Amino acid sequence: MDSHNMSTGKVAAIIGLGVGAMAVLHGDPLDPEGSAYLIWRETGLLGVPARAVVCIIAGVSLLAAGWLYRLLFCPLELLRAPDDVGYIAEGGRSRAQAANEVRRRRKTGELPPVYPNGWFRVLDSHLLERGEVRNVSVLGEQVAVFRGQDGEAYVVDAYCPHLGANLAVGGRVVGNCIECPFHGWQFRGNDGKCVKIPYAEKVPEFAKVHSWPSCEVNGQILIWFHCDGEDPHWTVPEQQEITSGEWVYRGRTEHFVNAHIQEIPENAADIAHLAHLHTPSFVSGVDLRYINSKTWEFLRHDWKVQWEPEPEPNQHCSQMLVKHAFTVFGLHWPLLDVHVVARQVGPGVVFLLFNHSFLGRGLIMHCVTPVEPLLQCVSHIMFYQSNVPPVVPKFILKAECIQFERDVMIWNNKKYISKPLLVKEDSAIQKHRRWFSQFYSENSPRLQYQRDTLDF
Ligand code: FES
Numbered sequence: 001m002d003s004h005n006m007s008t009g010k011v012a013a014i015i016g017l018g019v020g021a022m023a024v025l026h027g028d029p030l031d032p033e034g035s036a037y038l039i040w041r042e043t044g045l046l047g048v049p050a051r052a053v054v055c056i057i058a059g060v061s062l063l064a065a066g067w068l069y070r071l072l073f074c075p076l077e078l079l080r081a082p083d084d085v086g087y088i089a090e091g092g093r094s095r096a097q098a099a100n101e102v103r104r105r106r107k108t109g110e111l112p113p114v115y116p117n118g119w120f121r122v123l124d125s126h127l128l129e130r131g132e133v134r135n136v137s138v139l140g141e142q143v144a145v146f147r148g149q150d151g152e153a154y155v156v157d158a159y160c161p162h163l164g165a166n167l168a169v170g171g172r173v174v175g176n177c178i179e180c181p182f183h184g185w186q187f188r189g190n191d192g193k194c195v196k197i198p199y200a201e202k203v204p205e206f207a208k209v210h211s212w213p214s215c216e217v218n219g220q221i222l223i224w225f226h227c228d229g230e231d232p233h234w235t236v237p238e239q240q241e242i243t244s245g246e247w248v249y250r251g252r253t254e255h256f257v258n259a260h261i262q263e264i265p266e267n268a269a270d271i272a273h274l275a276h277l278h279t280p281s282f283v284s285g286v287d288l289r290y291i292n293s294k295t296w297e298f299l300r301h302d303w304k305v306q307w308e309p310e311p312e313p314n315q316h317c318s319q320m321l322v323k324h325a326f327t328v329f330g331l332h333w334p335l336l337d338v339h340v341v342a343r344q345v346g347p348g349v350v351f352l353l354f355n356h357s358f359l360g361r362g363l364i365m366h367c368v369t370p371v372e373p374l375l376q377c378v379s380h381i382m383f384y385q386s387n388v389p390p391v392v393p394k395f396i397l398k399a400e401c402i403q404f405e406r407d408v409m410i411w412n413n414k415k416y417i418s419k420p421l422l423v424k425e426d427s428a429i430q431k432h433r434r435w436f437s438q439f440y441s442e443n444s445p446r447l448q449y450q451r452d453t454l455d456f
């Protein structure tokens with residue numbers, strides 16, 4: 001449960017207990033004429049145990065009402081910690097210990113470069129108010145993301161070039177600049193140029209912090225990375241329905257995947273894994289040891305998938321067409337057929353477009369951002385037709401999340417194989433690798449062998 005839900009739950013519990021306590025206090029047994037007393041007498045519920053029962057019922061009903069309200073109306077926010085999903089904690093080990101052991105023992109294989117060129121999501125727009133600054137770990141760097149008084153989001157390297165303070169930890173937004181918390185130097189958001197040194201007569205020309213090309217599209221702040229510092233090669237498409245407000249935010253999930261970035265989009269071209277990993281119904285859960293349980297055997301997902309790169313000038317895009325069917329005891333339920341177009345734009349962003357005659361239309365933005373060479377932050381952000389009850393997109397997002405967590409368990413524990421042993425039916429995987437290689441250039445950073453010290 002996320003912190004928002006927990007706090008709402010706690011508030012409901014406190015209100016419930018408060019109401020219960022008030023009922024007890026108000027029904028003062030020393031005041032036989034009191035109205036509460038009369039009510040108790042009429043209902044025959046006299047005595048402390050009976051009142052306690054009523055209090056508990058009131059509290060539980062309020063909790064249930066709070067839960068129902070959240071379920072029906074609030075966005076789904078499911079944020080998993082790095083060791084939460086995809087590790088087997090056995091033999092008395094905690095999940096964190098299991099995760100660290102897997103990371104330490106991992107055979108990395110012959111890896112492609114670790115940071116491809118492209119756009120990567122750093123933050124949801126709604127998490128950055130005007131004048132706010134946040135520290136984000138991305139592509140092995142620390143960046144400060146802030147929103148200037150002009151409403152624009154800016155991204156600069158977090159470490160101040162003066163003496164290295166972190167601009168995002170105590171730094172202040174002044175106009176469209178960020179002011180360092182240590183000695184008060186101010187850096188412009190759009191080009192990183194230092195515009196003020198409070199105690200110096202002159203600001204040297206070379207006083208500058210690296211500023212990242214960034215954009216804000218579909219409620220997301222993204223940065224452009226190119227190993228040679230080249231300007232963006234393409235733009236992230238805007239989804240018109242989101243800008244116009246026809247589709248609204250219905251929640252997001254966040255996972256950390258312990259794998260090379262390429263493994264994640266490659267899943268789209270790995271057609272055979274769908275029938276194996278994703279056919280057991282979502283109700284059988286995420287733990288690969290139990291997904292084939294007999295209990296839920298009667299529910300199945302069936303998938304038909306096709307993956308193709310797009311031609312020029314959109315060679316940085318590819319499309320996966322998914323036809324999903326749901327069967328119960330072998331009977332097909334056409335009402336639950338879902339057709340999805342998953343359009344990948346560059347190495348870090350995928351638009352999953354849902355179109356359903358009965359459940360409506362919407363989009364999951366699937367974003368993969370490398371945090372460090374073998375740790376990816378994966379977000380799924382759901383936007384859906386505003387006139388469809390939120391519970392529908394939330395259900396879709398949750399079901400998608402369960403299927404995704406099965407992949408996470410594979411990725412977290414696997415090795416990258418540069419020359420995989422493929423059969424003819426796997427041919428799309430090689431095609432995908434060729435397509436993805438366009439995002440690497442000669443100077444793309446490679447993994448320098450080092451022991452992971454960043455334990456979860
Ligand atoms: S370290 Fe930033 S102003 Fe000195």
Ligand SMILES: [Fe+2]
Nearest residue numbers: 267273278407
């Ligand atoms: Fe998958």
